[in-house]
Amino acid sequence: MIKFDNVTKRYETGQDALARVSLEIGRGELVFLTGHSGAGKSTLLKLLTAIEKPTRGQIIVGGQNLGRLSRGQVPYFRRNIGIVFQNHQLLFDRSVFDNVALPLQVAGYAPRDVARRVRAALDKVGLLSKERQNPIALSGGEQQRVGIARAVVNKPSLLVADEPTGNLDPELSAEVMGLFRQFNAVGVTVLVASHDLELIRRMQQRVLALQAGQLIYDGVPAHEPQPA
Numbered sequence: 001m002i003k004f005d006n007v008t009k010r011y012e013t014g015q016d017a018l019a020r021v022s023l024e025i026g027r028g029e030l031v032f033l034t035g036h037s038g039a040g041k042s043t044l045l046k047l048l049t050a051i052e053k054p055t056r057g058q059i060i061v062g063g064q065n066l067g068r069l070s071r072g073q074v075p076y077f078r079r080n081i082g083i084v085f086q087n088h089q090l091l092f093d094r095s096v097f098d099n100v101a102l103p104l105q106v107a108g109y110a111p112r113d114v115a116r117r118v119r120a121a122l123d124k125v126g127l128l129s130k131e132r133q134n135p136i137a138l139s140g141g142e143q144q145r146v147g148i149a150r151a152v153v154n155k156p157s158l159l160v161a162d163e164p165t166g167n168l169d170p171e172l173s174a175e176v177m178g179l180f181r182q183f184n185a186v187g188v189t190v191l192v193a194s195h196d197l198e199l200i201r202r203m204q205q206r207v208l209a210l211q212a213g214q215l216i217y218d219g220v221p222a223h224e225p226q227p228a
């Protein structure tokens with residue numbers, strides 16, 4: 001599903017935000033990406049979603065070589081990826097329903113299909129009863145779930161999240177992670193960037209760790225028994 005081959009990203013400032021990173025993520029995997037602030041997590045996600053281009057190396061996503069995508073092809077490529085942001089970027093002057101509907105409207109779906117899919121997505125994140133509310137009236141956890149519904153409404157085969165639990169307390173963070181697990185269980189490939197090591201450890205999934213732009217770990221962390 002995702003292949004990075006010796007990928008380096010150097011920003012104009014001259015710094016290597018990623019240095020010779022090679023990795024593969026198979027279809028249907030749930031993987032966490034971790035590392036300190038500035039380690040390169042966001043850069044890796046921006047390359048993966050064709051927001052940035054690599055300076056060197058090759059990136060293949062869903063069989064497409066991102067280095068060969070033309071500007072015009074990028075929006076079509078992105079339709080197959082759901083993206084969840086830390087600050088969820090919801091529009092506070094529109095209802096929950098309209099926020100989730102946006103990607104479908106942009107893609108030109110008929111209004112009946114939009115309504116059906118939006119309600120299915122809101123149902124999956126447990127917010128069907130709040131479709132008419134304005135997101136500003138929702139809690140932080142609920143707002144993040146609206147962001148997740150919007151990311152999955154298009155039924156993407158890949159779901160990417162950048163610090164999706166950054167502003168949430170541990171209980172709500174666990175809830176959001178549970179949602180990612182659910183989408184993964186029905187076949188969606190999920191990549192979640194997070195610096196919350198405790199939360200990641202509890203998930204018992206594959207972890208990729210970056211340090212100063214280099215991939216320093218790829219594996220499932222050993223489960224440490226908790227003291228009684």
Ligand SMILES: Nc1ncnc2c1ncn2[C@@H]1O[C@H](COP(=O)(O)OP(=O)(O)OP(=O)(O)O)[C@@H](O)[C@H]1O
Pocket residue numbers: 011012013015016017035036037038039040041042043044195
């Ligand atoms: N657009 C940019 N132009 C120049 N340098 C950048 C740009 N974006 C990121 N960087 C630099 O690249 C390095 C990696 O940044 P990146 O945002 O990928 O890290 P991160 O692991 O996501 O950090 P954080 O958890 O703080 O978001 C940092 O040193 C950062 O300052």
